[in-house]
Amino acid sequence: MANPMISRLTALPSGLRVFALRRFSPSILTSTFAPNSQHLAGRRHHGTESSSPNAASSSVNQTEVSHFNTLASEWWDPHGSSRLLHLMNPLRHDFIRQCLRQDASHDPSKKIRYMDIGCGGGIFAESAARLSNTASVTGIDPTPQVFAVAKRHQRTDPYLLEKNPETGEPRLKYLNTSIEGLVDHPKETNFDIISLFEVIEHIQRPSPFLQACLQHLKPGGWLIGSTMARTNTSWFTTKFVAEEVLKMVPRGTHDWNQYIQPEELRSWARTQPDLAASSGTGWHVMGVVYVPGLGWREINGSETWGNYFFAMQKRI
């Protein structure tokens, strides 16, 4: 039972809790990317370039995949290890709405097509598919067990099994594939929103990975995600407390060196010809903190030390 864990967890200061968010959604990770020299600037300055010398052939960390499998069944347990993710989910929608509201090119009457990369058990994908202004959602995850969890849970909601009467497309579909595998699904492109929640910290070479995501976005579409800053606090909470002290998640779940600072992400985005990240409206970041008793709250400035959302818009 995770219950004693939760109560121990809630006794900890908020900063320590963010770790429970570290899903082990490695997703995407079985790719066979060609090596790409365009690494995120400065992201290795804490060491461990050594972690994966043969990463040239994959953006995925296989060890992470196996950790994830052991936890796949926990996705939908209200008191399981995904609890904080469920609690954070509404904020994801608030953040997306905020980005679209400030986007002059966005037509609110048009229904949105989403792709959720590293969809895991479907927490975000299901919720996006239920929104009244959604045309369709495609969730992809390369881990077969996770894909199975998502599919099974989808069956418990008749609405999610329906086709959208306006487009004839299924409201929600899952594909058991990495992003590279999408070449086999030529229709899965031109999305309005591609989401990457709690994913990039598990990616060994984020730059080619993010570029691959952008290819599936329509011009003017948004790449939206969340992750956690790389700080002493995050090392302490996710590596030391979560893995060593509470043993709540298996050791090795997180590679702290893969955490990315928001500024690093933005610098990278500015170098991308596809992105409109230099202007204020094409780039957004929002720091969020779990406040005991209140839940997740937006806290200005917390993006540099806690969890944060980011959004980057593809050029029109």
Added chain:
Amino acid sequence: MASPMLLKRLLVLPPALRRSFWSSPSRNQQALPEIYDVVCVGGGPAGLSFVSALKVHPATRHLKIALIDSQQLKAARGQDETLFSNRCSSLTPSSVRFLRNIGAWNHIDESRTAPYHVMDVWDGVSGSKIHFNPADDQSFGIADALAMLVPGNRFSGGRKPYTTDASGEIIATMCENTNLTTALLERLRGGDAAKLTTMDSTKVDSIELGPTPESEEALDLSLWPVVTTSQGQIAARLLVGADGANSPVRQFADIPSPGWDYNQHGVVATLDVDQSFSQHDLRTAYQRFLPTGPIALLPLPNKKASLVWSNTVQNASKLKQLAPDAFVAMVNAAFRLLPADIDYMLEHTDPSQLVSEVSWRISNTTASETGMPSTLPQAIGVQNNTAASFPLKMRHASTYTGHRVALVGDAAHTMHPLAGQGLNLGLADAEALAKKIVYGVEHGMDIGSCWCLDGYNSERWAANNAMLGVVDKLQKLYGVSSGPVVWGRTLGLEIVNRLGPLKGALMGAAAGSR
């Protein structure tokens, strides 16, 4: 309470679910039930206001809702301005605000309602009293008035003059339950009733979990409640129990509802009184605590008043059998005589002698002995067939939510009527649950899931529990007729300390109640 958290966890899946794993694979072949977003069992004040709240909000208007009640849901408001129902409730300002927000208050026949501005409450044994007027302090509510009964609290002085800016000064508005439910029904019919299926005169026969799916790919309703009525089967994404104290929905979800019976009955009646209140009078509600239970006289329009008299079961049945003039005499006696005299009259006086006996004793009892307020009207008649009684009990469900289940109103809690809060808490539940559902829909939640419902439970359970505790303690405190508790009531000795936490709870509940 031991641990609502723990219970909540246990109840995330109703234990009924476990049963389903052992039973009835034979249902597989059946056609799937029709699917609804919300199935609300119970069209009383709580259920109707909950459904109305969903129907007026843009985010939830489109939800496919079924409303089921075993009774006929029709306009039942009285038309005759000289006749009033014996089931009246005092609506707090926050209840009225909610009813306004959902567009139901416009449909209330206000000529049949009576706001009151002052409460006179006194202790039948010691005579100590409080005169409560919210103009003294804008942040006060009924519960504060009662809090003042707790010794050590301040003793308020003279009556404040009535001011025309009365909106903030209304303690509560007396309203017949039928006036309220009729308004809610009219609101529902007048509004965009699309996607609302009303199944009235339809009893819920059973509630079970859905069939196990036929294949690995098929829709899986095995954790969905399926409601069977004479009209067929319907499945509920969210099943709302607004089905009163014996809630079948609560039983389906196997949610325990512990509590106790007071061994009292509430005698209600519609009375004629000797003074009328004009539009601009300051109306007063009166309540006297007697060892056998509190008696309250609440104003209605046109020289009418609503009686709620909590009494022992035997006394209640005696009262109901009295002839109208003897009944009226006893009501006057209960407000005016010493408790021992009242008991004596009920137990030993020949009913035919009651009227003369009461008037003789009243003339020989001074108001200074009993603490009776000088403005107290005299009952002069009782409306035919309105004397009735209800058993009084206290129950509180250990949680208001389970997987695809939520409870509102009396299904979740039943309390002693001495604070006139039962229906108000139910309306507050309806408002809070509808709000969570709006948030859930706006954020893509499955509205039957704990992610959507947990907040409702934590918000309302604690608030209601505080109120239930206060009302229960007052009932017990004032049910004592002699000894230290009474001295304490009067003098504020010792008991003040013991009731410290109680006072705190009262204030908290009051803040929420307005």
